[in-house]
Amino acid sequence: MDHWLLIFSTLLAAAGAFWGILSVRQGKRSRWTVIWMAGTFLLQLGFLTVRGQDRAACPLRDTGEILVYLSWSLTLFYLLIGPAYRISLLGVFSAPLVVIFQSTALFPGVLAVSPERVANTSPWGETHSAVSVLSYGAFALAAVAGTMFLVLDHQLKAHQMAGGLFRNLPPIRELLTSLGRLLWLGLGLLTIGIIAGLLMPRNGSMAHLIAAIAVWFAYAILLLVRAKRGLSGRSLSLFTVAVFVLSLAVFALI
Structure with a gap:
């Protein structure tokens, strides 16, 4: 289930980047980028919640989890900073970075398929x-x-x-x-x-x-x-x- 959450969040970020770039090329400022990234954020949060329950700890135990956590953090700050300071175009630049990080996490061997619980x-x-x-x-x-x-x-x-x-x-x-x-x-x-x-x-x-x-x-x-x-x-x-x-x-x- 956690892998599907990650896949869907990556697809949403990719859609946000594509929609934003398309809007910019047409000379428009689309508010849809914020909506795409908000959906990405919720799915990232769901992924990290599931992994945290599996780990019984903060899900930062392998490279894949670190990349997803970093992507979630980047998305969080974008949602806080971008709309507040009317820099919505930040999403057009940050969404591809999220896609790169999370696509890397999805490569075989980067993200543990069966995460082990952490003791002590x-x-x-x-x-x-x-x-x-x-x-x-x-x-x-x-x-x-x-x-x-x-x-x-x-x-x-x-x-x-x-x-x-x-x-x-x-x-x-x-x-x-x-x-x-x-x-x-x-x-x-x-x-x-x-x-x-x-x-x-x-x-x-x-x-x-x-x-x-x-x-x-x-x-x-x-x-x-x-x-x-x-x-x-x-x-x-x-x-x-x-x-x-x-x-x-x-x-x-x-």
Whole structure:
């Protein structure tokens, strides 16, 4: 049952991305993207609930579960940030990322077919895993916003201001404000995750905790430089996307 929930949520995200891109090409701003993504979110939540019951723990025990949890977190922050700040086009950019993550999770061997129940769970350990991956949803959406800014910046410099995409992109200032808030939100959540990780019992390798601390420093330095010396929108967007991609690569290797 859980695999079918994941398949249907992936199809809904793909439909949202297709519908959104089609609307943009026609020069329209479709509200259907939000509805598609809301349906995706509910099915993701159903999947995670079923897996959590099977695991008797937070469903973050294999790569597939982590990817789905990250997709759920990304969708959650999109639904909170996008409509609230009238950046509905975030869904057109974030839905394909959800499709990529969840399609990867559906590859054979990535997601356990028969998940085993977890014994001797620690509240601090569960909090560390859940909140840390939740923070990556905020960082992922910040990277999406950064990508949107880079697309808008490219169109401005290329004088391509008549297309449907340009007309539907939000104002630069509004986009950068949302990007900054997402970075601060992600950093705050990651801080909580790291504190929980330091308090949890030591049962083996600390590689993930060390990687999380390294990611925290990378984002903290980025925000500190922005606050103290200032960064152009293009530089902030490039660094935001680069740090997110590099941090994903680090976690994939450990």
